[in-house]
Every structure is written in C-alpha cells, then in structure tokens.
Amino acid sequence: MITDMVITYFAMPVLAISFALIFIRIARGPGLEDRVVGLDVLTSVGIAFFAVYSVFTKNSTFLDVGIILGLVSFLGTVAFSYYLERRGR
Numbered sequence: 001m002i003t004d005m006v007i008t009y010f011a012m013p014v015l016a017i018s019f020a021l022i023f024i025r026i027a028r029g030p031g032l033e034d035r036v037v038g039l040d041v042l043t044s045v046g047i048a049f050f051a052v053y054s055v056f057t058k059n060s061t062f063l064d065v066g067i068i069l070g071l072v073s074f075l076g077t078v079a080f081s082y083y084l085e086r087r088g089r
Contacts, residue, residue, distance in 0.1 A: 003055065004056065007052055007055060007056045008056075011052045012052065015045060015048060015049050015052065018045050019042070019045060019049075022038055022041055022042045022045060023042075025038045025041075026038040026039065026042070032084065033084060036077065036080045036081070036084070039073075039076070039077075040073060040076075040077050043069055043070070043072075043073035043076075044073070046066075046069055047066040047069055047070050047073075050062045050063065050065050050066035050069065051063065051066055054066070
C-alpha cells in the first residue's frame, strides 16, 4: 500500500518533470553532442519509467522492455559517438 502511494505521488511526477526538462535540453542544446547526451539521458529516464511502472502494475514484462531499451540506447550512443569522431577529421 505504501509503495503504491510513493510511486503515485512521488516517482511518477519526478519522472514526468525530468522528461520535460530533458526535452527542453534537447531542443535548446547548443551542439549535436549535447543533443546526443540528452537523448541518452532521456532513454535512461525511460528505463526508470518502465521500472516504476512495472513495480506499480506488478507485471515483470515491462522490465524486459526496459532492458531492451537500454541495449538499443547503448548501441545508439556508440554509433553517434563514432559518427561524431569521424566527422571531426
């Protein structure tokens, strides 16, 4: 019972506010590197959202979605960093 209240009144609003702040950072980022880091942080917060939602619904399927999102995010970050490194030469 107390876990549901903490999730409902604290964790979800904090994640929603962080989503909004990250979107602002991505939109106003001065460079491509800042936007890539913003997307990486956005996927990390997305993984946290899936974890919190999984605890709230007591369904472990959403944890698998978070793991897959983490793997895809890692590969995307590596690809972007490789692109940025090659573009600088």
